[in-house]
Every structure is written in C-alpha cells, then in structure tokens.
Amino acid sequence: MAKVDTSLVAHLPLFAGVAPDALDEILREARSVRYPKNTAIFEQGADAQSFFLLLHGHVRAAKTTPTGEQIVVRYVAPGETFGLAMAIGATRYPATAMAVDDSVVLIWPTSAWPRLIERFPSLAANTLQTVGARLQESHTRILEMSTQQVEQRIAHALLRLAKQSGKKLDQGIEIDFPISRQDIAQMTGTTLHTVSRILSGWESQGLVESGRQRIILREPHKIVVLAERTPDSGAA
Amino acid sequence: MAKVDTSLVAHLPLFAGVAPDALDEILREARSVRYPKNTAIFEQGADAQSFFLLLHGHVRAAKTTPTGEQIVVRYVAPGETFGLAMAIGATRYPATAMAVDDSVVLIWPTSAWPRLIERFPSLAANTLQTVGARLQESHTRILEMSTQQVEQRIAHALLRLAKQSGKKLDQGIEIDFPISRQDIAQMTGTTLHTVSRILSGWESQGLVESGRQRIILREPHKIVVLAERTPDSGAA
DNA sequence: CCTGCAATTTGCGATAGCGCAAAACCGGCC
DNA sequence: GGCCGGTTTTGCGCTATCGCAAATTGCAGG
Numbered sequence: 001m002a003k004v005d006t007s008l009v010a011h012l013p014l015f016a017g018v019a020p021d022a023l024d025e026i027l028r029e030a031r032s033v034r035y036p037k038n039t040a041i042f043e044q045g046a047d048a049q050s051f052f053l054l055l056h057g058h059v060r061a062a063k064t065t066p067t068g069e070q071i072v073v074r075y076v077a078p079g080e081t082f083g084l085a086m087a088i089g090a091t092r093y094p095a096t097a098m099a100v101d102d103s104v105v106l107i108w109p110t111s112a113w114p115r116l117i118e119r120f121p122s123l124a125a126n127t128l129q130t131v132g133a134r135l136q137e138s139h140t141r142i143l144e145m146s147t148q149q150v151e152q153r154i155a156h157a158l159l160r161l162a163k164q165s166g167k168k169l170d171q172g173i174e175i176d177f178p179i180s181r182q183d184i185a186q187m188t189g190t191t192l193h194t195v196s197r198i199l200s201g202w203e204s205q206g207l208v209e210s211g212r213q214r215i216i217l218r219e220p221h222k223i224v225v226l227a228e229r230t231p232d233s234g235a236a
Numbered sequence: 237m238a239k240v241d242t243s244l245v246a247h248l249p250l251f252a253g254v255a256p257d258a259l260d261e262i263l264r265e266a267r268s269v270r271y272p273k274n275t276a277i278f279e280q281g282a283d284a285q286s287f288f289l290l291l292h293g294h295v296r297a298a299k300t301t302p303t304g305e306q307i308v309v310r311y312v313a314p315g316e317t318f319g320l321a322m323a324i325g326a327t328r329y330p331a332t333a334m335a336v337d338d339s340v341v342l343i344w345p346t347s348a349w350p351r352l353i354e355r356f357p358s359l360a361a362n363t364l365q366t367v368g369a370r371l372q373e374s375h376t377r378i379l380e381m382s383t384q385q386v387e388q389r390i391a392h393a394l395l396r397l398a399k400q401s402g403k404k405l406d407q408g409i410e411i412d413f414p415i416s417r418q419d420i421a422q423m424t425g426t427t428l429h430t431v432s433r434i435l436s437g438w439e440s441q442g443l444v445e446s447g448r449q450r451i452i453l454r455e456p457h458k459i460v461v462l463a464e465r466t467p468d469s470g471a472a
Numbered sequence: 473c474c475t476g477c478a479a480t481t482t483g484c485g486a487t488a489g490c491g492c493a494a495a496a497c498c499g500g501c502c
Numbered sequence: 503g504g505c506c507g508g509t510t511t512t513g514c515g516c517t518a519t520c521g522c523a524a525a526t527t528g529c530a531g532g
Contacts, residue, residue, distance in 0.1 A: 064373060067466055071384045073375055088368020094375065118359060124354045124360040127352060131367050133323020138374035139299060139309055139330065147305045148423035150489070181510065189382035194489060196511055212498060212509060230303055386519070416479065430519060433479055446529060448479060 004032055004106060008055070013130065017122035026116060026123075030106045037178075041083070048085035050107045054078050055188035057103025058165065058177040062186065063095045072186040073133070075100070075177070077165050086110045086111050087127055101177045127214040145189050153188040158208075162217055173220055178213035215235040230234050240268055240342065244291065248315050249366065253358035262352060266342045271335040273414075277319070280332040284321035286343045290314050293339025294370050294401065294413040299331045308422040310370070311413070313401050314360075322346045323363055337413045381425050389424040393461035394444075399451055409456055414449035427460065429466070 004027045004043055009015060031053070035041055041052065059076040073095050076082045085093050108116075117124040144153050158175070166173040167207055181192040181199065188195070199215075202208045207223055209216045217223055240263045245251060251259055262378070271277055277288065280300055295312040309331050314320045321329050344352075353360040380389050394411070402409040417435070418428040435451070438444045443459055445452040453459055 063379055065379060065383055067383075071379050071382045073378075084368070087364055088371065089365040090372070091366075094372055118357070121317065121354070121357045121360065124357065126324055128360055128364045128367060129325040131364060131371060132320070132326075135324065135367060135371045135374060136330055137380065138328070138371060140427070141300060142309075142377055142381065143299055143307050146307045146380065147301055148301075180508095185384070189378070191490060192510080193491080193512085196509095197489095200511070208509095221440070229451055265491080417481095418479085427520060429482085429521080432479095433519095436481070 004030065009053070009079075009106075012053075014053070014081060014123070014126050016126055018120055022120055026051065026120065027106075029112045029116070033105050033107055035103045035105060037099060037102050040095050041097040041099060041103075041105065044093055046093050048083065048091055048093050049110055050083065051081065051110060052083045052097070052108075053081050055104040055106060055198065057099055057101045057105075059103055059105075060098050060100050060183070061095045062098070070186055071189070072183055075138075075165065075179075077159065081127070084131070085202065086113050086126065087124075088131070100179070119141070127173045149231060150188065150190045150194055152227055152229065152236050153190070154184060154195060154198055155223050157184060157187045158215065158217060159223060159227060162220065163222040169216065172209070172216050172218040172235075174214070174216045179215060180213050240266065241341045245315075245342075248289075250289070250317060250359070250362050252362055254356055258356055262356065263354070265348045266344045269341050269343055271339045271341060272274070273335060273338050275335050277333040277335060277339075277341065278329050280329055282329050284319065284327055284329050285346055286319065287317065287322065287346060287349065288333070288344075289317050289342040291340040291342060293335055293337045293341075295341075296334050296336050296340055296419070297331045298334070299471060306422050307425070308419055310373075311397065311401065311415075317363070317366065320363065320367070321418075322349050324367070336415070384424045384432055385467060386424065388463055388465065389426070390420060390431060390434055391459050393420060393423045394451065394453060395456070395463060398456065402453075405452065408445070408452050408454040410450070410452045415451065416449050 004018065006023050006027060009027070010020065010023055015026075018026070030053075035057070041059060042048075042050070044062075054076050058079055059077075059082060061073040061076060061082060062070050064070050065075055076097075082097055083093060085091065117127075122233050144156055148156075161179070162173045165176045167176040183193045183196040185192045198211055199208060202223075203210060207217070207219045207226075209218055242256065242259050242263060245263070246256065246259055251262075254262070255373075266289075272292070277295060278284075278286075290312050292314055294314075295318060297309040297312060297318060297323055299309055312333075319329060321327065327409050349382050353363075380392055384392075396410045397415070398409050403410045403412040416428070417431040421428045421431045424431070435444060435446055438459075439446060443453070443455045443462075445454055
C-alpha cells in the first residue's frame with residue numbers, strides 16, 4: 001500500500017488541531033484507492049464497512065427511491081469526507097457514491113472510527129462541524145425548494161457548484177467536472193426537460209455556455225441577480 | 237437557580253456514556269428556564285449565546301427568507317437538543333425557536349461547549365450522532381419534496397409527527413401539541429389552502445379528525461398506505 | 473353570553489412545470 | 503470516416519397546485 005503524504009492533507013479542516021505525528025498515525029490506518037470515472041464507490045443500502053476522504057476527482061452522492069427516482073445529495077470535492085455512515089450511527093450507507101471523474105480516495109475501515117475519535121477527540125469535533133455545515137446546507141436547500149421557482153433554484157445550484165468546484169476562465173467560470181442536465185434536475189427537484197429549457201434560455205442571453213455534461217457561467221454576476229429575483233420582481 | 241435532577245436526563249442519548257457525577261458537573265453549568273406558549277426562545281440571526289435541551293413542552297424551529305416566507309425546520313420534542321449553532325461552527329442562530337406549548341428548557345452558555353466536549357468526549361460523539369440523524373432526515377425530506385406530490389408529503393409529515401409526538405388514543409393517535417394548517421404547509425412545501433383541502437378530504441373519508449390546531453389520525457394504517465401511494469398506483 | 477380575531481374552508485381562474493414524444497446533436501469507438 | 507448510444511433540445515397538451523377572495527367557524531377574553 002502506497003504511503004500517503006501527510007503534507008497533502010494536513011491543512012484540511014478535518015485534521016485541524018491534530019498533531020503531525022498523530023496525523024501520521026491516523027493515515028497509517030488508511031489505504032488509498034483509485035476509482036475510474038463512472039465507477040461506484042459504494043451503494044445505497046450496502047454495509048458501511050468504510051469511510052472516505054476524497055483526494056482527487058469528484059464524487060456524486062445520490063439517493064434512490066423505492067420507485068427508482070434519484071436525487072443528488074451532493075457533489076464531493078477534494079478534501080471532503082463522505083460515507084460517514086458510522087459517525088452518525090448508521091450501519092448502512094444511506095446513498096450511493098459514484099466517481100464522476102477519475103478519483104483518488106483515502107479509505108478507513110469503519111471499525112477504526114471509534115478508536116480514532118477516542119485517541120483524537122478533535123476528529124469528532126471537526127466532523128461535527130462539517131456535518132453541521134451540511135445540515136445547514138440541506139435546510140437551505142429545503143427552503144429554496146419550498147419558496148423559489150425552478151429557475152432560481154437552478155441558478156443557486158450552479159452558483160454553489162461554481163463556488164465549490166469552479167475553474168476560473170479568462171471570461172467566466174466552468175464547472176470542473178462532467179455534469180448533465182439530468183444531474184442538475186436531480187439537485188433542484190425538477191426534470192431534465194425544464195433544466196434544458198432554462199439553460200437554453202440563458203444561453204441565448206449569453207449568461208452561460210454549455211454543452212454535453214459541461215457548463216460555463218459566462219456572466220456569474222447576472223446569474224446571481226437571477227437567483228435572487230423574486231417571482232414578481234418584474235422581468236423585462 | 238433550581239437544581240436539575242440528573243435522573244430526569246440521565247437516560248437521554250446525549251448523555252450516553254457519561255458517568256453520573258460527570259453528568260452532575262455538566263448540569264451544574266446549566267440553568268432551567270420556562271417559556272410560556274408562543275414565546276420566542278431565540279431569533280434567527282441573533283448571536284448564539286446559548287444552546288438548549290428541551291425538558292418539557294414543544295418547540296418549533298423555523299427559518300425565514302429575506303422576503304418573509306417561512307419554513308418549519310423541525311419540531312423539537314422533550315429530550316432533544318436545539319440551538320446548537322456553535323457545535324457546527326456558526327456564531328448566529330440559523331433559525332428561530334418558538335415554544336408552541338408551555339415549555340421548560342435547560343440552557344448552557346455557548347462558551348461552555350468547548351470545555352464540556354474536551355472533558356467529556358462522548359458529548360461530541362453523541363451530538364455527532366444526533367446531528368447526523370437530522371441530516372438524514374433532511375435528505376429524506378428533500379427526496380420527498382423532489383419526488384412526491386403534496387398529499388403524500390403531508391401524509392409522511394403527519395406520520396412522523398405522530399411517531400415523534402403522538403399521544404395514543406383509544407382509537408387513533410393525536411398530535412400532542414397545537415399545530416395549524418399553515419405549520420404543516422411550511423413543513424411540506426405547500427400552502428395552507430392545499431393542506432386544508434387535503435385534510436378535509438381525509439376527514440370525509442374518516443382517516444383523520446381535526447380542528448383548530450389539532451389533528452387526530454383515526455386510521456394511521458390507511459394513512460401509511462396513502463403515504464406510499466405513487467402518482468399512478470390507481471386510486472379507487 | 474357576546475364579541476372579535478385567528479384559523480379554516482371552499483370556490484374558481486391562472487399557470488408553472490410536468491410528461492410524453494420526436495428530432496437533432498455530439499463524441500467516442502471501431 | 504462512419505456508426506451507435508447517450509445527451510440535449512423542443513413542441514404541445516395536461517394538471518396539480520397555487521393565489522386570491524370570500525364565507526365560515528371556533529376559541530378566548532371580557
């Protein structure tokens with residue numbers, strides 16, 4: 001198993017307040033695995049045998065209903081943890097994780113968690129913070145779904161993706177991983193058709209440029225305005 | 237300040253793995269306060285100076301948009317914590333908490349949290365579990381809002397309330413605190429009008445009995461069936 | 473017991489967005 | 503270079519649900 005360089009991860013919020021040699025000890029329990037694009041890392045309902053830290057790439061976490069519909073819970077960016085089922089007291093994964101790009105992941109066995117947090121209490125505190133932040137985001141998302149129309153929700157979703165995983169271009173920001181209309185629909189609670197229509201509209205106004213699984217925000221500021229427009233703040 | 241009896245709270249998940257005398261030490265830092273029905277405990281955006289544990293009564297946590305619309309984040313039942321802004325790294329409350337019934341609450345100063353989790357790491361671990369559970373619930377709610385119609389969402393919401401705060405009756409289950417059509421609308425992402433129409437329909441089928449801020453599920457099992465009905469699983 | 477307010481009910485027109493279907497498109501692979 | 507499959511676009515009718523308005527009801531206080 002390849003050694004993981006502590007310097008690559010030492011600065012992550014997860015390890016705040018953890019001494020360098022402690023970090024070494026923690027990393028010694030992990031292994032590093034590469035997942036090619038479009039491979040599953042774990043499946044919803046499977047036994048939660050591991051938890052993960054994304055080093056490179058991008059991972060989509062999605063939840064599936066009994067009837068087969070899916071929603072995207074979130075996109076995981078490098079440096080973030082995922083699959084923390086055990087930390088929250090679950091024995092099975094509540095969602096499916098799939099690499100949307102070639103990705104590299106650190107993997108710990110679930111069984112290591114209790115020992116790790118006992119030896120390094122900051123881990124629990126730090127994890128609590130990130131889980132808490134995710135809870136906030138979920139509430140925000142619920143608020144948006146309850147009070148905004150589809151166009152605003154899509155605008156917000158794209159702006160968040162741009163902030164989290166945007167690549168600055170000469171002119172605009174590009175979402176730095178493959179993402180389809182369907183994915184955006186599953187993030188915002190709508191259909192790929194409606195997403196397509198709205199992006200087409202934006203494209204003809206020069207707000208975005210997009211294609212197959214690719215989106216560039218050409219006028220981020222104007223999209224912010226769009227995102228904040230209320231149902232009645234009269235359009236042209 | 238009145239002494240808090242440890243026996244009242246010792247069994248709570250929050251204090252799992254905490255020794256009795258440690259619990260005593262923890263409680264010594266808290267004070268107990270009574271909030272009459274319909275009084276605010278804290279306001280969204282206010283400085284998070286305290287965190288809370290509900291002893292008696294019921295508390296509604298709600299988020300308000302800039303434009304004044306509200307959603308109900310959750311109802312807090314006795315034994316649950318709320319207002320944990322600091323545990324998740326926020327300095328202001330992300331929602332407003334209001335007592336919907338006469339309520340009694342334990343209050344710790346936010347400043348005590350870092351010290352408490354350092355001395356009693358189980359607190360952090362336990363809190364992580366409950367916050368994680370709430371995250372799951374939020375995802376479930378997002379899934380429902382994305383994939384189900386209003387009637388199913390209302391059914392699920394009422395069933396959850398019944399499970400959390402239901403009072404068993406000779407025949408049926410009563411939601412054990414005052415809750416309006418508007419509240420249910422704000423939990424499910426719809427309007428009070430639509431909630432009213434749907435409850436009226438259920439009432440005429442004998443599924444529920446309801447009135448001013450009061451709901452009794454007369455046929456919980458049939459409501460479960462309703463909740464699981466897919467858009468096309470033909471009605472009668 | 474009466475009064476007033478807040479909660480609830482209900483009708484009705486308006487519409488955002490869905491669902492289905494078909495066509496166009498785009499890239500990667502052989 | 504051409505073919506195939508997944509993605510995207512777009513048209514069109516439909517409907518669940520909203521939004522507004524008005525009537526009704528039930529509780530709480532005086």
